[in-house]
Amino acid sequence: MATPLLFGQAMGRVALSGEPCSGRWERRTVSAQTELMLSTPLPEDYRSGFVALIGRPNVGKSTLVNQLVGEKVAITSPVAQTTRNRLRAILTTEVAQMVLVDTPGIHKPHHLLGERLVQSARSAIGEVDLVVLLLEGCERPGRGDAFIVNLLRQQSLPVLVCLNKWDKVAPEREAEAEAAYADLLDGTEWPLHRCSALSGDGCPDLTAVMATKLPLGPQLYPPDMVCDQPERILLGELIREQVLLHTREEVPHSVAVTIDRIEEMPAKGKGQSRTAVLATVLVERKSQKGILIGKGGAMLKTIGQGARLQMQTLIDGPVYLELFVKVVPDWRSKPARLNELGYSDSGR
Ligand SMILES: Nc1nc2c(ncn2[C@@H]2O[C@H](COP(=O)(O)OP(=O)(O)O)[C@@H](O)[C@H]2O)c(=O)[nH]1
Numbered sequence: 152m153a154t155p156l157l158f159g160q161a162m163g164r165v166a167l168s169g170e171p172c173s174g175r176w177e178r179r180t181v182s183a184q185t186e187l188m189l190s191t192p193l194p195e196d197y198r199s200g201f202v203a204l205i206g207r208p209n210v211g212k213s214t215l216v217n218q219l220v221g222e223k224v225a226i227t228s229p230v231a232q233t234t235r236n237r238l239r240a241i242l243t244t245e246v247a248q249m250v251l252v253d254t255p256g257i258h259k260p261h262h263l264l265g266e267r268l269v270q271s272a273r274s275a276i277g278e279v280d281l282v283v284l285l286l287e288g289c290e291r292p293g294r295g296d297a298f299i300v301n302l303l304r305q306q307s308l309p310v311l312v313c314l315n316k317w318d319k320v321a322p323e324r325e326a327e328a329e330a331a332y333a334d335l336l337d338g339t340e341w342p343l344h345r346c347s348a349l350s351g352d353g354c355p356d357l358t359a360v361m362a363t364k365l366p367l368g369p370q371l372y373p374p375d376m377v378c379d380q381p382e383r384i385l386l387g388e389l390i391r392e393q394v395l396l397h398t399r400e401e402v403p404h405s406v407a408v409t410i411d412r413i414e415e416m417p418a419k420g421k422g423q424s425r426t427a428v429l430a431t432v433l434v435e436r437k438s439q440k441g442i443l444i445g446k447g448g449a450m451l452k453t454i455g456q457g458a459r460l461q462m463q464t465l466i467d468g469p470v471y472l473e474l475f476v477k478v479v480p481d482w483r484s485k486p487a488r489l490n491e492l493g494y495s496d497s498g499r
């Protein structure tokens with residue numbers, strides 16, 4: 152039996168959105184900047200292309216995507232293997248349009264889901280114009296980094312290296328940190344950038360250099376679009392992010408989220424209408440369901456409240472969220488379940 156928990160009040164009628172995210176829900180008006188971009192002809196030397204963000208789990212790829220596009224389109228957490236979709240985020244500037252491909256971290260897989268995630272990241276490398284390799288500047292390079300560097304050495308693609316989390320490197324350790332990575336990258340001519348995806352330090356420079364590495368070309372997406380994922384997927388990811396933030400050990404990895412319904416609820420009186428979201432959180436075992444619900448429903452309430460606040464920012468309006476928890480034994484090892492949840496075997 153699924154267990155419901157409510158985070159709002161009454162219900163309304165269907166108005167479903169499966170459209171890719173243009174930064175905010177339909178209610179959002181076109182910004183002055185977008186209007187300007189739409190009405191200004193593109194310069195002849197305009198550039199466009201695909202940029203894959205590649206690196207070990209947890210180096211900050213999704214944080215960098217959000218920082219570069221200036222909106223939260225990718226979820227992030229301290230838990231490794233947070234990212235499961237190969238999300239495309241679109242960064243449009245006056246000189247270039249960069250389609251950023253956020254990828255799951257490359258790691259040694261332990262189950263079928265892990266294998267599919269790594270395959271997805273590896274195949275992204277073959278389909279882009281530029282790779283941004285993220286390394287954790289505040290840590291010493293490890294075997295995982297060396298593996299990825301070798302993978303990239305075998306390609307002829309341009310690569311930019313980003314020493315991320317530079318905010319965590321003490322000034323007296325900077326030279327040592329750079330030297331360690333110079334060793335790792337020995338023999339390559341990949342330019343090295345220091346940055347902090349969290350604070351944004353160094354990111355404008357990175358954007359400027361990325362643009363110069365792309366081929367000449369037109370805009371591939373409307374200039375006001377920031378993400379190619381349907382809002383339904385983004386909403387599910389916001390719930391999964393809260394699970395990652397509030398649970399420990401095996402629970403975060405055993406969770407998947409489906410959005411079952413999105414309804415627009417008419418406003419009562421003069422109030423703003425609100426969006427009702429019904430979602431199911433899948434876990435693999437009964438014990439995990441117990442952890443997710445928590446004592447007297449406390450954990451599910453925390454997760455629901457956190458997700459609702461994030462959804463309100465995405466949607467730019469009030470949200471009512473109803474969460475169910477359901478046990479689907481071993482879903483991470485079942486091909487049919489993985490396909491159903493969108494973790495397909497096509498490398499996407
Ligand atoms: N201090 C610091 N933390 C960062 C930075 N970039 C990412 N993080 C943190 O590192 C963790 C993993 O980030 P995430 O973007 O999910 O990594 P991914 O697995 O590579 O996508 C999160 O807790 C982030 O807040 C950074 O530049 N500085």
Ligand SMILES: [Mg+2]
Nearest residue numbers: 212213233234
């Ligand atoms: Mg990620």
